[in-house]
Amino acid sequence: MQERNTTLETTSHISRNSSENVRKMPDERIPGKLIGAIVAVGSLAFIGILTETVMTVLFPQLMREFNVDTATVQWITTIYLLVVAATMPLSSYLNRRFKHRTLFLAAVALAVLGSLIMIVGHAFPVILIARVIQGMGSGVATPLMINIILEQSPKSKVGRLMGVGSLVITVAPAIGPTVGGAVSSILPWRAIFVIVIPIILLVSLPVGLKCVEQHRPTEEARLNSLQFVSIVLALCGLVMFLNQAGVAVSAAVSGGSATVSAVFAVVSLIVGLGALLFFGWSSKRSFSPLIRLGWLRDPMVLLHLIAYMLLPIVGIGFGYVITNVAQLSLGTSAFLSGALVLPGALIGAFFAPVGGMLYDRFGPVRPILGAFFAAICGPILLLVFSMRLTPVTLAGFYFIFGLGYSLGFSNIMTNALRNIAPQFMPDGNAVFNTCLQFGGAAGTALFSTILSVAQAGAGEEGGATFRHATAVGGSWTFATMIGIVAIAICCLIAAFRIGAKRNSRL
Known part of the structure; x- marks a missing residue:
């Protein structure tokens, strides 16, 4: 909640002043x-x-x-x-x-x-x-x-x-x-x-x-490996869906068998979307996302x-x-x-x-x-x-x-x-x-x-x-x-x- 309030307050402040500040800032080296x-x-x-x-x-x-x-x-x-x-x-x-x-x-x-x-x-x-x-x-x-x-x-x-x-x-x-x-x-x-x-x-x-x-100090940040794996699965699944869906359509158009590619495309889409949703859900609940x-x-x-x-x-x-x-x-x-x-x-x-x-x-x-x-x-x-x-x-x-x-x-x-x-x-x-x-x-x-x-x-x-x-x-x-x-x-x-x-x- 604190993260949300800080973000929205800052957003409101910056949105209000961004155009004016662009013109008023001194010319710096x-x-x-x-x-x-x-x-x-x-x-x-x-x-x-x-x-x-x-x-x-x-x-x-x-x-x-x-x-x-x-x-x-x-x-x-x-x-x-x-x-x-x-x-x-x-x-x-x-x-x-x-x-x-x-x-x-x-x-x-x-x-x-x-x-x-x-x-x-x-x-x-x-x-x-x-x-x-x-x-x-x-x-x-x-x-x-x-x-x-x-x-x-x-x-x-x-x-x-x-x-x-x-x-x-x-x-x-x-x-x-x-x-x-x-x-x-x-x-x-x-x-x-x-x-x-x-x-x-x-x-x-x-x-x-x-x-x-x-110019800024480092922090003792922690790597959330589960979230990293989930975002990698999401990206790979969605791109594989695009690729295999195309292979399936191409095979169908040329008269070949598109079953394997179509199944792989559907599975990739499910994995990709599921992993993406999990990443968003876990990020909201993680102490160190x-x-x-x-x-x-x-x-x-x-x-x-x-x-x-x-x-x-x-x-x-x-x-x-x-x-x-x-x-x-x-x-x-x-x-x-x-x-x-x-x-x-x-x-x-x-x-x-x-x-x-x-x-x-x-x-x-x-x-x-x-x-x-x-x-x-x-x-x-x-x-x-x-x-x-x-x-x-x-x-x-x-x-x-x-x-x-x-x-x-x-x-x-x-x-x-x-x-x-x-x-x-x-x-x-x-x-x-x-x-x-x-x-x-x-x-x-x-x-x-x-x-x-x-x-x-x-x-x-x-x-x-x-x-x-x-x-x-x-x-x-x-x-x-x-x-x-x-x-x-x-x-x-x-x-x-x-x-x-x-x-x-x-």
């Missing part, structure tokens, strides 16, 4: 070591996401090398995102229990170990194990970077520094497909992991050792969280859709398909700090809603022209989405976390980052399933029928994207209306 810490820790998350998107553009090549289908090869991406999502609930506990530098060194060790296994691994299960280890490293690094920003940045610079943090992470999806296409054109795909290890050891590690500092959830009683913050989980389904899933539609429908090379993602993702990523500056200057409403009303135009245009796309129009329409997405996305979490009590900020950070990664994993699983269903029974890859079926699957995915973004916009509008009503009563 950003410490150089803080920028170095953001770059050092964020680079580890950058490398994990980079290798994820590199693998995505190489899916057709990996399918041939490991003799697996589309639904199977996507687990190289999905399992990475799933492990990141499963690790992030620990970030609140880790942030309270261990020093920042200790967590940074653990993330470095996991990133290097995962890359080494990718270099020497020549069996598909070994590759998946490597992705699990790399996902654990990113799952530690990403929330650590956000916690450093929230704890150490000047109050007047929170928005733009969150934008810088978003830039560090979102540049990776921008260049990943292009790097993957370039590497596959001149070198074996494992060469990317040979390259990243020296970067980690010679750049990230020394910069982090010099710049990562501890894994994540404190009282702040989610505020509907305004909850609506921000829903939008923050939905949008990565599109934002992260887009890289998979664009590169595979380009190769399997338009017949482009791996290098060109990766290059198509580059303008929208790279330029959009560099606008993330601009979105943060707009937030600091104008408050949350106009920068966030304006960005996503622009972003939704991208998938709308892709749907309209889905059956007559060219590489140029594919890249151009994605550019529209990428620019709007980058301008507004990081501001959603920034605004939500500024509306909860400071002592619950590590918990909010853990939940938001978990939902981000779960949304990405769900998006990859969902869109690969849609494409697999469309391709079922369409003949061999490269044939005219298969290419047409992939184009049809692309149109289905673009329509799905529009619906997801529209729901997220509605959630944000509702959240801002709640905030406006609170302000009007004061």
